[in-house]
Amino acid sequence: MKVTNPMNVADYGNPGRKDHPPKFLKALAGEAATTPPVWLMRQAGRYLPEYRELRGTAGSFLNLCYTPALASEATLQPIRRFGFDAAIIFSDILVIPHALGQHVEFVEGEGPRLTPVKTRQEFAQLSASRVLGHLEPVFEAIHLTVSKLGAGTPLIGFCGAPWTVASYMAEGGGSPDQRAAKLLAYRDPRLFKDIVDLLVEASAAYLIRQVEAGANALQIFDSWASSLSDEDFDAFVILPTAEIVRLVKAVHPDVPIIGFPRGSCPHYRDYVRKTGVDALGCDTAAPLPAMASAQEHCPVQGNLDPLLLLAGGDAMERRTRSILQALSGKPFVFNLGHGILPETPIENVSTLLRLIRNEKF
Ligand code: CP3
Secondary structure (H helix, E strand, O other): OOOOOOOOOOOOOOOHHHHHOOOOOOOOOOOOOOOEEEEEEEEOOOHHHHHHHHHHHHOOOHHHHHHHHHHHHHHHHHHHHHHHOOOEEEOOOOOOHHHHHOOEEEOOOEEEEOOOOOHHHHHHHHOOHHHHHOOOOHHHHHHHHHHHHHOOOOEEEEOOHHHHHHHHHHOOHHHHHHHHHHHHHHHHHHHHHHHHHHHHHHHHHHHHHHHHOOOOOOEEEOOOHHHHOOHHHHHHHHHHHHHHHHHHHHOOOOEEEEEEEEEOOHHHHHHHHOOOOOEEEEEOOOOOHHHHHHOOOOOOOEEEHHHHHOOOOHHHHHHHHHHHHHHHHEEEEEOOOOOOOOOHHHHHHEEEHHHHHHOOO
């Protein structure tokens, strides 16, 4: 078979491109590899000079997300440079509240700002009916990206999990303790459940269309899953995620879904068993033995500290070897424990990839 390299992908020893199916999808299907597939959360972004340039021409962050040619270019940039084993479509978890009708903006240097939704009247302004139309540019970007990637590099579609997205919606932005979402859930459980149900419906429809546009796998980001009691974890994280997985699988039974319930290692077993996700994304705080025992049930992904990637050197190399040693013999996708930081030196990413791809376990 002729191996095409439509984008001049830099060769960091990526053997996955010649495989069929690619090793990322094999790992998600439960196969172990001598060298694990690797991609990095937030692999498109500000640590890349070519991203900063593209971002400058786009005007606003949301304009970058909603212009298919630009979003596709941002998705491809890290693949071209590093030959990661998977690409992730360039977008954001907050396009869902935006598509539902909430005001969302990204303020330079501050992060996302939304007009909070805390009352029944504010909730009544939102509507699931406009979601798919609003997100059409994302589907176009996926379509375009798949045609440029070629079959060797799978594309990941994604959404935020309802708890994490609802916490941005209630707070009107990021929050260290998800105070607004919790208070809303405790004071007006009915309204909170209506918000979560709306998010389940919109997110499932969004993921289904991403698969139809060409996404080969999906990830559900629950970045704020760490701050909940066991009962709340069940109600706000597990149940809504399980419902999204059920709705997506009813239409696309074979698409692999990675769940990333950040900071919730004590709940891993329940999370995997009850949500039906195919693979578990683990954050930095998850101990390697806990990840290894989760591997008895499903493939795992993670979990190098993004600050170790930023620091580089011996510390990064030592921990990378420990992760590979602990997890490589079973189904495993190498990743960070959270998103790559904008200050990360590009050389450290190259070093990390060489390290992963030259180690054999
Ligand atoms: O490469 C990729 O991973 C794909 C793109 C992607 C972005 N955001 C682009 C982005 C993905 C998968 C996300 C997910 C996301 N967005 C999460 C879940 C993962 C996590 O990090 O916990 C969350 C919580 C968000 C919400 C969000 N978006 C915040 C809090 C911020 C501001 C903080 C920051 O990093 O700037 C964003 C903005 C954002 N999303 C940027 C990028 C590249 C930076 C904005 C810019 O370029 O101006």
